[in-house]
Amino acid sequence: METRQQGLLDPEPVTEVDEEMVSDVDLNNTLTDEEREEILSELTKLEEDISTLRQVLASKEKHHSELKAKLGITPLIEFKQNFNRSWYDMQTSTAYKKTSETLSTAGQKTSAAFTTLGTAISRKFGDMRNSPSFKSFEEKVECTVSNIKTKVGSQGGGGSFEEVLSSAAHASAQETPSNNMSESSDHERTC
Template structure:
């Protein structure tokens, strides 16, 4: 006999006899006929139990539906109840409480910031009005208006910037033509 053991893997290919032996092994023969019959019986019992359980479940679902109908419980009322319960759960959660507190704090800080901005803008306008540049501009406008008034025939009394603006507004109100066209034609006739 020849020594063929050179390692774990043989380098020679399988021979016909070896291939025949491999094909003769049937993996399904590991279960006996008695075991197969027991398995078929168990399978049949399980299928019967499943069918029975389906019938019982269908019967219970019908009874459930009848009771809900007699009690006046509709799908809509159940949905409202579930939403109400869910909202209550959300409001009692720590995440909601923390978020609510954070938003409240942010709102207060934003309100304070806008208040500070308003105060700052107001102060800046006051500072600007008291600045030499604005005073110079105001004086130039007042002198220009005074010159125009004196040339047009108004009083040359000058006055403050506010007085000049109010008198200009009054003058423009007096110069507006009447809105009723029949009045203007009657006065000319």
């Protein structure tokens, strides 16, 4: 018996086993020759049966497709029928019904939320439009537009639009009525 060099993890040296002990425990040869021949015979018979069944199945599939062809059933028609059947089965399932109801409820709630949001935004815009600061801004814009119209109309094309716009903006920026009264109309005096 030889011992092998001890490794880092081996607590004890490894010894070789006698060859006689190994031949006594041969697991592959637990069958007798008769049993082995019987199993081989059965295996051969099963392979023949499988081959026969494949031939019968191929024959039946061919006959099946011939009958469908006589009835005018094409693969596309079969696909449509299978799809329609599957769609119907899915729609009648409880999971589909519950999901559909949940989505419907969610859609209604979302629609109500958007309606509420739209109403709130409209109300805020209304409140903002009625606020004193917005009214003041609106009056200034109206006054500036009136001044521009007056200047363009009174000058009769004597100046460019940019010049008129610039002078109107300058005039509306100055809030002293004495400067505006000398050249402006009655409407301009109120601005």
